[in-house]
Amino acid sequence: MLRLAVSSMFFHEYPVDEIFSSIEEAGLTGVEFWVETPHYWLRGRPLPELEAAVRAHPALAPLTIHAPVLDLNPCSINPRVAAASRQYAVEAVELAGAVGADVVTVHPGRRTARRPPSRYDYEHFETYLARLRQAAGGTGVKVAIENMEPKVNSLLCTPEGMREVLDANPWLWFTLDVAHAMAVSNDEVFRYLDLCGDRLANVHLSMAADRQRHLPVAGSPQACAVVRALEERGYRGPLTLEIEDQSFSHPLSLEEKVTVLRDEHRYVAWCLS
Structure with missing residues (x-):
């Protein structure tokens, strides 16, 4: 049976321990902890608090980490934005090591202008990967880069592009975002699996419809x-x-979010039955 987890951002407005407790109550066996989960992020990222939640909920271990991405871009034309973005990603790898997480998902960045990525952008991207490789070395943490939606300024939004990056970086892993791939077509998901499935370390599972x-x-x-x-x-x-x-059609209560996850869990289990 696949290990079914959920992003902590689904519980956007709740404290860390309550998020972990609710995920466990829903019957899931994992959590992807977004460093930008508001209660954690806005209070200075208190490591002891996250460590305590991990210890209190061993059924959810090992967790995965999602590096910060909001307002950030490691390939930004603004050197200070690029440097800050890379540093936050490096610190996410360090956090993963501290709490026993086995995978850190990172975004590849994008060209700042809404134009196809240029050589300058790919040079920034190589610098970013070098920083991540150095941070992950010897930690046992897998750094997994996520496929993006097909936008004009995206760096990694095709299976072929992802394969090229993985071949050039044997240490790097892959996070498949199903909804991002479905923005092209349902078949695009399986093209990613065919071309990049040997390096798959995490899967973001959700659906896409129209522009949602x-x-x-x-x-x-x-x-x-x-x-x-x-x-x-x-x-x-x-x-x-x-x-x-x-x-959803209305703001969900904590109990409703747990119910949603139970329904998701039952459906995934049925798919595998």
């Missing part, structure tokens, strides 16, 4: 097809629900 992203998976035949494909290919890493809580 990160929708729940319960009831979706496309989600079932992805889950079954992962199982058939022998993937045993985290399967991380990445659900946008604002996509």
Whole structure:
């Protein structure tokens, strides 16, 4: 059975321990902790608090970490923005080592202007990867780079582009974002699996419809097809629900969020039955 986790950002407005308790109550077996989870981020990223939550909820270990990305861009034309973005990613790798997380998901960055990436942007990208490689060396933490939506200024938004980066960086891993791939087509998900599945370390599972992203998976035949494909290919890493809580018709209470996750869990289990 795949390890079903959820992004901590689904519980955007709650304290860290309450997030972990709610995920465990829903029957999930993992959590992807976004460093920018507000209660943690806005209070200065208190490491002892996260360590305590991990110790109190061993059923959710090992967790994964998502490096900070909001307002950040490691390939920014602004050198101070680029430097800060890289440093936050490095600190996310260090955090993973401190709390026993096995995977850190990072975004590749983008060209600042809404134009195709240039040589300058790819040079920044190489600098970024070098910093991450140095940070991860000897820690046992897998750094996994995520595929982005197909936008004109995206650096990594095709299976071929991802394969090229993975081949050039044997130490690097891959986080498949299903909704980002589905922005192209349902088949694009399987092209990523065919070309890059050997380096898969994390999967962000959610659906896409029209212009909406990160929708729940319960009831979706496309989600079932992805889950079954992962199982058939022998993937045993985290399967991380990445659900946008604002996509629902009303603000969800804590109890409703737990119910949503129970429904998601039942559906994924049914897909594998």
